[in-house]
Amino acid sequence: MPDDLLMPGQRIARGVSRLLRSHDFACLEEVVPKPGLRVDVMALGPKGEIWVVECKSSRADYQSDRKWQGYLEWCDRFFWAVPPDFPSEILPVGDGAGLIVADDYGGEIVTMPGETPLAGARRKALTLKFARMAALRHHALRDPGPL
Secondary structure, eight states: OOGGGSOHHHHHHHHHHHHHHTTTOEEEEEEEEETTEEEEEEEEOTTSOEEEEEEOOSHHHHHTOOOGGGGGGGOSEEEEEEOTTSOGGGSOOSSSOEEEEEOSSOEEEEEOOOOOOOOHHHHHHHHHHHHHHHHHHHHHHHOOSOO
């Protein structure tokens, strides 16, 4: 997709995905772990770890988010991702949430959150969902016609 068609949050998500790919993570954008919850970036690591990244392009974007704590039960680590000019002091960063600063082309992990390992059954279900979603998206790129 051309850069000028991407929304600010999508541009941050692209930079985050490039950053995490450099750490050997596979990333998917806009993953729905359960109805009513949409994750901006979900990343699957080489050891099966699952990270969730919530991208915020502005103060207003952050302040309108009321469901971010619901993401914590769907990952081993949770991060906020913001552009370089974002007032990061307003974010609840600490043991439960990390911070990534990203732009269109890459990013940097500023704060690594503590790890809260997922239960085995949830990890298996999420990994399966991740794999199926990736395969279906790949198939749609190769064969965009009707089923």
